[in-house]
Amino acid sequence: MERIPILKMGKFLLVSIQVDMHDRLALTLQDELTARIVEENAKGVLIDISALEMVDSFIGRMLANIATMARILDAETVVVGMQPEVAITMVELGLSLPGVRTALNIEKGMEILNSLLQSETQDGTEGSET
Amino acid sequence: MELKVLKRSTFPIRSEEDIVKARQIVRNWANEVGFKLVDQTKLVTATSELARNTFVHGGGGEMMLEQVEDGTRSGLRITFQDHGPGIPDVTRALQDGYSTAGGLGLGLGGAKRLVHEFSIQSEVGKGTVVIIVKWV
Amino acid sequence: MEKAKTLYALLSGHQNEILRQWQKEQLAPGVLRSDLISPDELKQQMEDFLRYLVEAVKKDETEDMSSLEAWKEVRSFLTEISKTQAKKGFLPSETSMFIFSLKKPIFQLLQSYDTEDLEKFASDLWKVNTLLDQLGLLTMESYLKSKEEIIRRQQEEMLELSTPVVKIWEQVVAVPLIGTLDSARTQMVMENLLQEIVRVSATIAIIDITGVPTVDTLVAQHLFKTVSAARLMGAECVISGIRPQIAQTMVHLGVSFQDITTKATLAEAIKYAFSRVGYRISKGESTK
Known part of the structure; x- marks a missing residue:
């Protein structure tokens, strides 16, 4: 069966969507990603969609769901590399992905995750560590 | 001005893979007709929403793709037809937030915003026909 | 015959x-x-x-x-x-x-x-x-x-000429809008701005509307769409140059600029943008 590879990079997981996904594949990705977050104890997820030529309401919902589920599992999600024409279309469609962090590219996405992780550990040391 | 059809093809929408195919075919045609990248993306996204409706709510059907011209403009007209249960309240179905499949409810209303012309005809028990037109 | x-x-x-x-x-x-x-x-x-x-x-x-x-x-x-x-x-x-x-x-x-x-x-x-x-x-x-x-x-061509997107510093771009904004023009501004954001890897974009005479609900909506699209790509927008009358009209029309960073002047916007990308503007010795 077709699958989208999930790579582990330190404390983060990286997913690069390179194919035109059909709906089942998107749902599989959602399942596998949440499973891997728990398995790897990941603190962040980077989803690179720079190769995606469109994001419709289904894929938009998948991205929002992943972010929400990841947050419950104590991981932050950053969606990176959305193309301008895709962004314009999504806004027109009415999808603004509230609550999903975004970045221009993987590098910037990584910076965001790192700084989030840092502030969290700082909070941790100052607060009550059990 | 009278609408001239320069090219016409019909494709089945009977599986999730067909939705992906429909997107790719529309992308190719839109590119050939000379749509800008942004407009190609809008049309492909609208196609994706409507083809999914045809498959999920209509139980499958077909997409008819036509290259049209009305004298000064050229564009694409796409017709999605199914013989499914139909939509009882079309006006409500066009509103954002209306959802039957547990989605975001942006399908019909969202698709309408992405094209220039949008019409829908639905009869309960008979099926639904959605026609969209986008001009270059 | x-x-x-x-x-x-x-x-x-x-x-x-x-x-x-x-x-x-x-x-x-x-x-x-x-x-x-x-x-x-x-x-x-x-x-x-x-x-x-x-x-x-x-x-x-x-x-x-x-x-x-x-x-x-x-x-x-x-x-x-x-x-x-x-x-x-x-x-x-x-x-x-x-x-x-x-x-x-x-x-x-x-x-x-x-x-x-x-x-x-x-x-x-x-x-x-x-x-x-x-x-x-x-x-x-x-x-x-x-x-x-x-x-x-x-x-x-005219639309393109009238909406230049300029890079002011590393990661910072700005587009000064002059004249009336209709939907075709806003569309163009949006596309140009977003493309430039990708091209120069900008994380912050300033939209200066000092030269825009009126902002009605429709124009405001267009501006919001641009801001939303930029955010989806991972860039932040600042709208600057909102004149007092425009601020008043906005309030009367019930248009909320919530969740959008606004600054009164372009200078303020630039200062803000620089601080966001880690630069500080400070006064040094004049070379004059």
Whole structure:
């Protein structure tokens, strides 16, 4: 069966969507990603969609769901590399992905995750560590 | 001005893979007709929403793709037809937030915003026909 | 037995004569636009066109252009000529006269051969008349289409000129908007800005509306869409240059700028943008 590879990079997981996904594949990705977050104890997820030529309401919902589920599992999600024409279309469609962090590219996405992780550990040391 | 059809093809929408195919075919045609990248993306996204409706709510059907011209403009007209249960309240179905499949409810209303012309005809028990037109 | 001749036989039998008469009409002083086209070029066009026309009449005896296949070449040839004329600056009447001036030579020809059989004369005359009228309309349609294309292209060029996106520093771009914002223009601004954001990897974009006279609900909506699209790509937008009247109108219209960073002046916006990407503006010694 077709699958989208999930790579582990330190404390983060990286997913690069390179194919035109059909709906089942998107749902599989959602399942596998949440499973891997728990398995790897990941603190962040980077989803690179720079190769995606469109994001419709289904894929938009998948991205929002992943972010929400990841947050419950104590991981932050950053969606990176959305193309301008895709962004314009999504806004027109009415999808603004509230609550999903975004970045221009993987590098910037990584910076965001790192700084989030840092502030969290700082909070941790100052607060009550059990 | 009278609408001239320069090219016409019909494709089945009977599986999730067909939705992906429909997107790719529309992308190719839109590119050939000379749509800008942004407009190609809008049309492909609208196609994706409507083809999914045809498959999920209509139980499958077909997409008819036509290259049209009305004298000064050229564009694409796409017709999605199914013989499914139909939509009882079309006006409500066009509103954002209306959802039957547990989605975001942006399908019909969202698709309408992405094209220039949008019409829908639905009869309960008979099926639904959605026609969209986008001009270059 | 001249009167039994078909229209095709008539036209092909006198092709040279028609051409000569027609050229006389078109090349007459005051008719020929020698500033736009050379007599030789025009003559060639007319000769080619007549050849295509006679060919088409042969293929399609209905003479009403209903057989698209038979008239394909005539149509495309005529379309091309009309488009070229539109681009060169011919008047619409001049372009349509290319076809209409063909009426006289053909009518004269019909007259000289068909006088015996009035019924046939009338029917041929009607056929030719209808045919040339349709071709005349086609020239007009193509002419207008070409003009509209020119206008559209110029509009696009003007739009592009009026919305320059400038990179002010590493990761910071700005677009100063001047004049009225309609949806076509906002669309253009949005596309340009987003493309520039990708091109220079900008994380923050300043949209300065100091030069925008009025902001109504629609314009505000367009601005919000731009901000949302930029955010989806991972860039933050700051809107600057909101004049007091505009702020008041916005409040009256009930437009909320919530979740959007706004600054009163471009200078403030730049200061804010710099701080977001880790730079600080400080006063040093003047070099003056």
